[in-house]
């Protein structure tokens with residue numbers, strides 16, 4: 001019989017999956033008592049076991065570490081919940097994917113702005129409503145002739161999908177909105193009214209009325225935690241930054257502003273943290289369209305302005321080489337994380353596609369040369385055009 005410790009904050013719908021499965025199977029799952037979200041899961045001891053620092057996370061009593069809520073639920077489940085045949089097991093995996101990739105992104109895009117934990121944007125919500133409609137229509141027709149999602153008995157597919165719909169049913173789907181989906185409603189009630197589910201989540205109340213957007217609403221830790229992982233980029237980056245003391249882009253900016261490059265560039269390399277930050281080279285893709293130098297500088301300035309919210313997490317030096325009607329724009333960016341930062345926020349996507357982006361290897365000598373050139377505003381572009389003007393994003 002499976003047993004172990006589950007790390008989670010309270011009322012985490014993902015942790016519910018494992019807790020309900022354990023109620024069915026009799027697995028001994030102990031919830032870590034003094035877990036503090038944002039602290040415990042960022043501690044050295046936790047990260048050693050679970051390097052992503054995410055919850056739910058499960059430590060088996062014989063010292064194995066399991067993450068991903070569906071996998072944890074699988075581990076603590078019984079054969080019935082896991083599916084009796086290969087086909088059933090495959091279908092359960094199918095529903096896991098469907099819940100995580102089709103339901104959760106659209107449901108959170110509708111719920112989180114109303115809870116005030118994601119920017120409120122009418123268009124985004126309207127799109128999310130349409131997507132949720134599609135998901136529920138599909139589920140409704142699947143459940144027309146079935147009691148459960150897979151086979152004739154309740155499985156992990158039902159638990160996982162129902163838990164992923166929890167917020168929609170709690171906050172959004174008021175009677176009128178849920179009326180077209182009677183088969184889904186019936187199935188959802190069946191799942192959450194199992195004694196094993198009630199033992200974990202208590203009596204569940206369906207939404208009487210869709211919550212309304214209130215800009216002054218304060219949110220709970222777990223709501224914020226869940227939002228964080230989708231679109232609350234600001235929150236995510238800020239909390240990550242708190243835990244990373246080695247290289248603070250702000251400190252570098254101060255040194256860069258106050259000191260000569262002979263001091264600030266060596267400072268950059270002494271403090272740069274390659275594990276958590278990355279360096280990128282960008283080049284404007286359409287140099288032939290650049291005419292007047294002052295217009296090109298406005299182009300760079302406009303991009304910086306649109307990226308205002310990113311300032312806390314990034315630094316850049318972008319340069320114009322050449323003269324009127326014969327120029328190019330390129331630059332060096334440094335930001336937290338290892339992926340292109342712009343697609344993480346809609347506001348930031350306006351300009352970046354006009355540039356090509358190359359990640360630079362901080363250990364490469366060539367990178368040292370590029371950083372030196374762009375931070376000290378010197379040299380030429382690849383076609384020999386001389387440095388003309390530069391702009392610093394800080």
Ligand SMILES: N[C@@H](CCC(=O)N[C@@H](CS)C(=O)NCC(=O)O)C(=O)O
Pocket residue numbers: 012014052053054055056067068069070225226228229
């Ligand atoms: N796909 C994972 C998602 C886990 C996840 O994103 N957990 C969030 C809270 S709901 C978390 O721990 N975030 C902490 C962080 O990103 O630092 C699962 O299903 O378990």
